[in-house]
Amino acid sequence: MFNLCQTRYRKHHQPKQQKFTHTLSLFIIIHLIFGISQSYAFDLPKPLTLDDFITFDQRQAKLGQLLFYDKILSGNQNISCGTCHHHSLGGSDGLSLGIGEGGSGVGPKRTPGIGADKIKKRIPRNAQALWNLGAKEFKFMFHDGRLSKSDLYENGYNSPAEEWLPNGLTNLLAAQAMFPVTSQFEMAGNPKENQIAGATHDRIDHVWPIISKRVRNIPEYGDMFINAFDHIEDAADVTMVEIAEALSAFINIEWRSYDAPFDEFISGNTNALTSAQKRGLDLFYNKANCASCHSGQLFTDHAFHALALPPFGPGRTRRFDPFTRDVGRMGETDLLEDAYRFRTPSVRNVTLTAPYGHNGAYPTLESIIRHHLSPLKSLQQWEPKHANLPDVPWVSQIDYLVHDDKREMARIESHIDIKPLTLEDDEVDDLLSFLTALEGKTAHKLPLGRPYKVPSKLPVD
Structure with missing residues (x-):
């Protein structure tokens, strides 16, 4: 000056x-x-700091680490949060559509089970990565945003549990942790298999007391809760709220990532990016128009967009919907204009979280970028071989029903929020280079990691 x-x-x-x-x-x-001599159509974000994240308690985070990998939270005690959000797979599972309760193993090698324990259905949507979900700016959780902050039910959230969600949840990430355990195909199991599976078909809030009793009855967990939560004086006081709070503390600290080369660049280090990454940055914020949706510090506008991604799998339908399909945000709002719209994902550490799309339709970053360039053409040319679906003969007959439904495909084709764009092959390469600059330097060396054992003594995936 x-x-x-x-x-x-x-x-x-x-x-x-x-x-x-x-x-x-x-x-x-x-x-x-x-470090910036280029003008951009969209502003570069300011660097992320600790102040951009919800506060957490280290004692709760350590407790959450154990709970995250403990199968005691599932109905049949055979799957944990970490099974589908594994450290070795960037906080995801590497599959297009996951294999939930009843399966065995982790990631692309996970098998669908045998006999009475075998899975009854694929998980309808891709397992989301967990990077930076503890950031304060998140407004919605899940691909369709069915969980959000709201006073509608006088408990702080608009959620699938509606008025049955208990009070006391201090943040959106903790509220999110309440729901996978209630899902039949994710963690609860099938009716008549266990007490939790039965309860979830009775009323959703009947599930949580059963789980919390299981946990607090293990002496090691009981002592940890008393130590981690100031208001817990006796193990008998532990509820699913404290379990969810501990899980959110762990996810918040474990998958927090803002030390990528891009972060160095916006902090003033002009040498942090290669020439190709700088060209890709220019494309991202100008010609390619990526920043119109992947904006801000977390590279998401927290909005919902219809991209005409190729449909397959069982989909997540409304209770009254007779089709095997996935209508996205409309399933939550019942508004026709929200049909086939899904929440914009953050692209921080996106290099670690293949496959891509709300159903994992594309195996590589290049393929999902090229879909954005020509969504209608890409939809029409997509082939089932691109999906990473483990062989499950007894459910495979419905895998591509929706993709073969000409009327449903026509509806998807009529709902596209992005316009075609032409980029040269070398420009696509530069965009890919820029996306590598969003990978955190410590993304492979997370602070707590995967535990080798858990208090329930159940096996750890």
Whole structure:
């Protein structure tokens, strides 16, 4: 600022060459300070800091680490949160549509089970990665945003549990942790298999007391809850709310990531990005128009968009919907204009979370980028071989019913929120290079990691 004022003061007292030299020097100084000489159609975000995340208690996070990998939270005690959101797979499972309760193993090698324990249905949507879900700016959870902050039910949230969601949940991430345990095909199990599975078909809030009793009756867990929560004086006081709070504390600290080369660049280090990454950044914020949706510090506008992703699998339907399909946000709002819209995912650490799309339709970043460039053509040319679906013969007959339904495909084709765009192959390569600059340097060295054992003594995936 001093140099700028000094230049203005002297402008009438210096030769033309000196004025040019001062102007050029000022430009260089600004370039060195901010690391940005390019103009962008969309503003570059400011760096993320700890203040951008909800606060957490380290004792609760350590407790949450154990609960996250403990199968005691599931109906048949055979699957944990970590099974489908594993450390070795970037907080996801590497599958297009996951294999939930009843399966065995982790990731692409997970098998669908045998006999009476075998799965009855694929998980309808791709297992979302967990990166930065503890950020304060998140407004919705799940692909369709069916969980959000709201006073509608006087408990702080608009959720599938409606008025039955208990009070006391301090953040959106904790509220989210309440629901996988209630899902038949994710963690609860099938009716008549266990007490939890039966309860979830009775009323959703009947599930949580059963789970919390299981947990607090293990002495090690009881002591940890008393130590981690100031208001818990006796293990008998532990509820699903405290379990969810501990899980959210763990997810918040474990998958927090903002030390990528891009973060160094926006903090002023012009050498943090390669030439290809800088060209990709320019495309991302200008010609390719990526930042119109993948905006801000977390690279998401927290909104819902219809991209005409190829449909397959059972889909997540409304209770009265007779079709094997997935209508996205409309399933929550019942508004026709929300049909086939899904929440914009963050692309931080996106290099670690293949496959891509709300149903994992595309196996590589390049393939999902090319879909964005020509969604209708890409939808029409997509082939089932692109989906990473483990072989499950007894459910495979419905895997592509929706994809073969001409009327449903026509409806999807009529709901597209993005316009076609032409990029050269080398420009796509540069975009891919930029996306690698969003991978955190410590993304493979997370603070707590996967525990080797848990208090229930059940096996850890």
